[in-house]
Amino acid sequence: MKDLSDIFKECKRIVFEDNYTFAKKWKSEATNRVLIGIIPNYFPREIIHAANGLAVGIIGKGLKYPTAKERKESASSSCSMLEGLFEVVQNKKYKDFDGFILPSQCHTLTSNKEIKKINKKGKFIKYINFPQYFQTIIGDVLNHYLVLDVLKEIKKINHIDVTAQALSNSIQLFKDNLKLTEKISSLREKNNISQNDLYYTVLAGLLIPIEEHNEILRNIIELLDDTEVVDDKLFKVYAGAYC
Secondary structure, three states: OOOHHHHHHHHHHHHHOOOOHHHHHHHHOOOOOEEEEEOOOOOOHHHHHHOOEEEEEOOOHHHHOOOHHHHOOOOOOOOHHHHHHHHHHHOOHHHHOOEEEEEHHHHHHHHOHHHHHHHHOOOEEEEEOOOOOOOHHHHHHHHHHHHHHHHHHHHHHHOOOOOHHHHHHHHHHHHHHHHHHHHHHHHOOOOOOOHHHHHHHHHHOOOOOHHHHHHHHHHHHHOOOOOOOOOOOOOOOOOOOOO
16 A cells, blocks of 8 residues: 555646546546536536546646645636636647536636537536525525436436436445545644645545545545544634625
């Protein structure tokens, strides 16, 4: 097994690999796999996983540099997520993607020539319209139809119907991922894991299959001193909506 330093270096390499090579390699290993580019946190990745797909986080340089000092090295952008999408489009990195799911703020990109090429090749782009605050019943209905629409588009490509069992299995994998991440986070200070190392370890999970990321997290935990430490520090939590 690799030591912690090697694992953290590998996670950082995954994040800074510019052509989504790890995701594209996964797709190439079977004919019925699909790659769906998403702006992180805007769509449940479990659903795409259940349809034999990989939801790949489109992240810009602003997200790859977690500290203010490092962020100065990246291109300035009002939104680091949109910055990631621009990088994909301008450098034609989308060629092996089968679709994109984006927040409605990205809809202005439909006039972009490269975005138009994606649609012409039979790929799909779906835009999620999230009001800042809405009644639960309205949001549930909107999300329900969006999910069905996305699954219909994926089925056109790989001819796979999502079953209840497949969805249940996918949800469990992502639950495991969250628990493993929380475990590492709780042991970070005692094991002298830097915030940067933890950040890139978590971010790598947006770019590789969930099964592989879970294995990485388990390997890290095996190498840690897992004696629980009571943390009595106080943290401020700011909650709200931005975009």
